[in-house]
């Protein structure tokens with residue numbers, strides 16, 4: 001992989017850009033005018049993302065969005081619920097629970113080796129919140145301290 005591109009497992013290469021916010025996505029798409037746009041980590045963009053995606057889809061073009069639907073406490077994450085409601089098609093992927101091997105639908109935040117508290121900040125950038133790690137967990141194994 002080189003800067004400015006993403007590469008599929010089959011070796012297909014696509015141009016990519018890092019977007020600081022949703023308006024940067026709009027700006028890049030309008031400049032390049034692609035037939036399709038893929039947006040990763042959508043949960044980290046602001047409340048303007050759904051409206052901007054509606055503009056981009058009207059292009060017309062295909063917009064594929066991926067993101068976490070729940071935060072570490074199991075709460076709906078940012079604008080993902082709205083994006084799910086507006087989407088023409090939804091695919092919900094799961095992982096394998098690291099504790100029991102069941103289907104994992106949740107993200108477990110561990111802080112210094114213990115489950116995080118529901119009162120912890122939502123987004124931790126660059127480890128500023130301590131020694132945080134994230135694990136895939138099923139509903140039964142997902143723990144959030146009060």
Ligand SMILES: [Zn+2]
Pocket residue numbers: 097098099100101102137138139140141142
């Ligand atoms: Zn489990």
